[in-house]
Amino acid sequence: MVSEKFANSLEGDQGRELLPPPTPGLEGTGMDLEEIKEVLPHRDPFLLVDKVVARDGLRAGWGEKKLSGEEFYFQNHFEGRPQVPKSVLVEIMAQAGAACVLSAPEYRDKLLLFASIEECDFGRPPVPGELLELRVETRGLRRGMGKMRAQCWVGSELLADGLLMFALADK
Secondary structure, X not given: OOOXXXXXXXXXXXXXXXXXXXXXXXXXXXXXXXXXXXXXXXXXOOOOOOEEEEEEXXXXXXXXXXXXXXXHHHOOOOOOOOOOOHHHHHHHHXXXXXXXXXXXXXXXXXXXXXXXXXXXXXXXXXXXXXXXXXXXXEEEEEOOEEEEEEEEEEOOEEEEEEEXXXXXXXX
């Protein structure tokens, strides 16, 4: 489900299509939390991705984040009706993409630096108890710079969609 206003923001924009769920045959390509820690420098409370469900090489990846309600960003945001801040939601999507890119053998000795956000649209904010499904697709990667489409879903509802730019650097 995509709200009408949000869907209208996706229509007609080049490259703003809805990313698909994982395709069959990618079983065993995911990453658990310990494997994510091997490629990302983030640690609790700033490691925001629980697992990568599947990867399709450098082309695409699918991750998850379960919102328990105990996360630091729910405190006082907003009192009585906690929700994930949009900036944190973008970081969750970026970390899912970073884990997928950095898991490739040729990039295991690199850092992925979040550079910019382009054309990011948001639906309703996620709330405690929800399972965020993260979908990322690499749109280009050369000379140490890259771009990925990132989306956050809860069930069949799209909550965020944007283009994220990043730079690769030596550790």
